[in-house]
Amino acid sequence: MRFDSPAGQNPIDQMKVVGRPHDRIDGPGKTTGTAPYAYERHDVVANQAYGHILGAGIAKGRIRSMDLRAARAASGVIAILTHENAGRLDKGRMNVARLLGGPEVEHYHQAIALVVAESFEQARAASQLIRVEYDRAAGQFDLHAARRAGVPPAQEDKRVGDFDRGFAEAAVRLDETYATPDESHAMMEPHATIAAWQGDRLTVWLSNQMIAWTAGDLAKTLRIPKENVRLISPFIGGGFGAKLFLRADTLLAVLGARLAGRPVKVALQRPLIANNTTHRAATIQRIRLGATRDGRLTAIGHESWSGNLEGGDPEDAVQQTTLLYAAAHRLTGTRLARLDLPEGNAMRAPGETPGLMALEIAMDEMAEKLGLDPVQFRILNDTQTDPGNAQRRFSQRQLVECLRVGAERFGWNRRQARPGQQRDGRWMVGMGMSVGFRNNLLMKSAARVRLDGRGVVTIESDMTDIGTGSYTIMAQTAAEMMGVGMDRVTVRLGDSSLPVSAGSGGQWGANNATAGVYAACVKLREAVARRAGLDPAEAVFADGMVRAGNTSRPLAELAGAEGLVGEDAIEYGDIAERVQQSTFAGHFVEVGVDMATAETRVRRMLAVCAAGRILNPKSARSQVIGAMTMGVGGALMEELAVDTRHGFFVNHDLAGYEVPVHADIPHQDVVFLDEVDPTSSPMKAKGVGELGLCGVGAAVANAIYNATGVRVRDYPITLDKLLARMPEVA
């Protein structure tokens, strides 16, 4: 199905099933431990051996020698994989560093060996006996030093109007620099794989967000036809972007299985995840804002520095700045330093997350300079068109409504404009807000829908559910389209033998994958109507029946023994170029800061979101509160600490890399504004899973400023950055 003009009325608009807070259909499986995750699939293939990965102990250089004798002799060891016996390997399109290193080492904890043994414990014990000698090479590990030395633009700067003049001539100016740290996805389930060869055919059970990308890259790396590779990933314990790509657990399990001549399972050890996999790269961001005295922005400049390995991309922290606020003169650009730290890549709302962490502090600072309320200041600078192209409108833009509703609900009028005024016992209390913004991305997505003789509708797609609720909203879509109850729908996902979906990433999963199901259901409806001898355009699907005129037939009967199938994909024309599709939020946060210790604790949070049709308010809310929690982590505690001498992230386990715990998150509210966006797809939906994170960090930062009067521009805002400027304790 081609989608290139706004959707008209369609069966989804009935909202009998779609749009309802249906419980997750995969919930019982997960809560009873019967939803199988990759590493637990003991039953899928016999004779599984265990692999344990050895990560490089240096950041850059060469392996001079590897002494495997003790490891080989250790009990239970079956095989040891290294670059020497791995065979000739290519590299995946999506990979920057090689997943199996050696003799060259490209980053710390790059995998350099896999020990395969009868048990996990034996594999681990043996891997600890491998002695590696390295020739270290000097590397660049310090983004700040690289920036001082000068970094070229990653691509050409985007300019609108004349920024330099506009900024120079502005009546009120702000020019500040902000920093966000490297962050780890820190999802619960580590990367894990079971790999089994049958001759030249390969089956892989894994935990992965993008099945088709990963199947392609695995085949390419192995230099075998893609058809020979089958990937199965029905349940995923979180990803946040860490599992978008082929990673070392999968490649090494596959190579280990080939070497050992039997199936091999590998989970990436927690202490390796920070340095072995991808992470959100640190940024340094310079923001310049120019405004008239009455608070209209005239110039916006946003430059961002980040680093990556050779061949890696910049963290695009400026992309929202091209679209968020009106101003005639604009400059945005990214600068990419070559660093020898592990690869920086997508982590939940890449770009916008660090970008808004900086931009939305800058907006708070500018509001204060102008003597304006931060909410008012943003409302004043709203735009309904793309600021770089006045002809191009936003499909929907309810940002102002988000802010008004949020301010009202949160009691924003109780906020003291002057910082440091409100106390509650030991606590200095403050409120902060921020705008949330994230684009809606359109991606081709296919699905197959079967109807059987019992009237059961089965959806088949390689779509993944990374804890987001894909199973449920796809089932809701089919139930609505086919006029059956949720109990009549089953969903099969995460299998590379099924039609290729949009996958899970960039908050594009929900809208595109359900639109793919919609397209397939349109085909199935046609097939059903034809079999009933009805005009598909007239046919109404409801209560397990298809009806037109005086005819009414049960779906089950029409499907018969052989069943009926509909398969199709949603494909988009240039609609996303013609109108700008984005999602918007207002984030509001209240914090308390301990007067003596400067510990910040969030007291309450509110997000008001406008993101198209909300397909399931319950799972959407779960996404948003989870994202808000991640935002608190980014604001207050998450940082991969770089050792700039040795070139690695030091705090590489969950004791050292702190993420919020329950005690950090006392109260969250989420409001979704009524919205349908006919330009997004027949579903009229957009993503929310990343929107919930975008801007939260700045709202926390602004609340801390409001509480204490101390402005911190360097995340995370840990107490050491506040202490020196906190008022004296009595």
Added chain:
Amino acid sequence: MRPFTYERAASPAEAAAAAARNPEARFIAGGTNLLDLMKLRIEAPAHLIDVNHLGLDRIEETPEGGLRIGAMVRNTDLAAHAKVRRDYAVLTRALVAGASGQLRNKATTAGNLLQRTRCPYFYDTDMACNKRSPGAGCAAIGGFTRHHAVLGTSDACIATHPSDMAVALRVLDASVETVKADGTTRSIPMADFHRLPGDTPHVETALEQGELITAVTLPPPAGGVQLYRKVRDRASYAFALVSVAAIVQRDGSGRVALGGVAHKPWRLEAAEAELKRGAKPASDSLLAGARPTPHNEFKLRLAERAIASVLAEGRN
């Protein structure tokens, strides 16, 4: 993990004797620290002596009016004990500020005292560490040292002792009872139990090879208001950046010990003599001679402010 043999000791003295015979042996209590370190091969004992079944899990009143806490009493049980909560509240407060409910159910009094540092370079076997392999050097010095010690450090090691409980025990003037391989027993005051790193950061306590902790004794209650304030980056389940254990008396006198700042709970009786003159002179004295790094310099200011805040709370 290195393969190991395992035995259940029959009595405390036999456990000590068995450990003294085998320099590669370790006692295992709750296992919440030892097993983690064994999995990473930071500890690699060849033999484990299980000391969980020796009757060391009781809390008894002493003839002097104090408490004798068996070495295997679980952190959860100790924190919940009625007399501890009433008369040694700083101990309960410190315990419940540590780890998580699940861990405290397993963690023992002796194991908690002997838990090892959380220095991230100690945990990364690709990094040099004098504590792991004496003489190898210290990768932490000059590296990421936000959590490291500011007091009593040496050029060989700047690690902290991470225990919350130990800070409370120090302020309570507890002592550690042991039995040695030859069956003799002794009592080591908390002040002398943990050592500063000096040139031998791998030697962390006054215990001799094979010496088994049997109990920790508390003197009669010290009265006063007993507080424990743990300062950390998140609200729960994190090690202290700085912690303050304090006993504040009505007349303004009292005791203060710090956690998170040194290789042992940090308490100076001389500093406490200053308390009547106010929090500032006392904390100045307690923090004198500090050698912070650029990353952890904030701990001095933090400790000073946290002490002032705790003392103010105690006097209210």
